[in-house]
Amino acid sequence: xxxxxxxxxxxxxxxxNRQRIQKSGxxxxxYLLWRAWEDNILRxxxxxxxxxxxxxxxxxxxxxSHRGVHLGIARTxxxxxxxxxxTLRRMYGSASKAELxxxxxxxxxxxxxxxxxxNGLRRARKPYLRTGNVPNxxxxxxxxxxxxxxxxxxEDCRTKRHFQKRKFGTYHPPYRAIHKATKVxxxxxxxxxxxxxxx
Numbered sequence: 001x002x003x004x005x006x007x008x009x010x011x012x013x014x015x016x017n018r019q020r021i022q023k024s025g026x027x028x029x030x031y032l033l034w035r036a037w038e039d040n041i042l043r044x045x046x047x048x049x050x051x052x053x054x055x056x057x058x059x060x061x062x063x064x065s066h067r068g069v070h071l072g073i074a075r076t077x078x079x080x081x082x083x084x085x086x087t088l089r090r091m092y093g094s095a096s097k098a099e100l101x102x103x104x105x106x107x108x109x110x111x112x113x114x115x116x117x118x119n120g121l122r123r124a125r126k127p128y129l130r131t132g133n134v135p136n137x138x139x140x141x142x143x144x145x146x147x148x149x150x151x152x153x154x155e156d157c158r159t160k161r162h163f164q165k166r167k168f169g170t171y172h173p174p175y176r177a178i179h180k181a182t183k184v185x186x187x188x189x190x191x192x193x194x195x196x197x198x199x
Contacts, residue, residue, distance in 0.1 A: 031063075032058065034067055038056060038059070038067075039067070039071060041055050041056060042064065042067060042068060042071060042073065043071065043073060046064075046068050046073045046074060047068070047074065047105060047106070049061055049064060049102065049105045050102070052064055061101065061102075061105050064105075065105060065106065074106065080107075080115060084104055084106070084107065085115075085119075087103050087104060088100075088104065088112065088115060088116060088121065089119075089121065091103055092112075092116045092121045092122075092123060093121070093122065093123060093124045094123075094124050097109060100112055125144070125147075127140075127141070127144050128140040128141075128143065128144055128150065135175070135178045136163075136178065139153075139163065139178060139181045139182070139185065140163070142185045142187065143163075143185065146185065148185070150163045150164045151164055153181055153184060153185075156184045157177060157180040157181050157184055158180070159177045159180065159181075162174070162177050163177070163181065
């Protein structure tokens with residue numbers, strides 16, 4: 001087969017694929033094609049992501065960013081503007097991942113973390129989740145105060161993944177593990193007896 005014939009056959013196949021995509025309304029990977037009215041919304045509101053997501057709830061932030069680049073209305077460089085960096089410094093310590101991505105839609109989570117670490121920004125530590133059991137929560141609070149990880153506590157106490165994974169609820173946890181943790185964390189266990197009002 002000559003090169004010309006191969007080119008012609010390839011052109012025919014490509015045209016068939018384009019027609020199939022236009023008819024189905026989806027790309028070969030299953031993504032919805034962008035319509036003219038959607039592009040008009042982007043041109044009018046970009047980069048107001050909350051507004052765009054309100055009008056186009058079926059489009060993700062990533063899809064909106066990519067389409068903005070395609071339409072030439074979004075910047076393609078990795079440059080951090082002064083406004084972006086100011087937002088990062090103000091929010092990085094306490095904002096959630098979702099809040100940061102919403103506030104900095106032109107930057108991926110990986111780039112946000114890299115920029116923060118490069119400039120010495122740190123996220124605030126969050127207390128360990130409550131289990132609903134007082135002795136176990138007391139151990140977790142002490143770990144947080146001492147900046148001690150639950151993984152390290154399990155290793156020192158030889159309690160496998162007890163403090164790391166187990167959910168207690170309202171029943172009594174294994175007090176042998178609590179006793180070991182108390183020693184490792186430099187505490188003591190005290191008993192308080194209920195007052196007998198009959199005497």
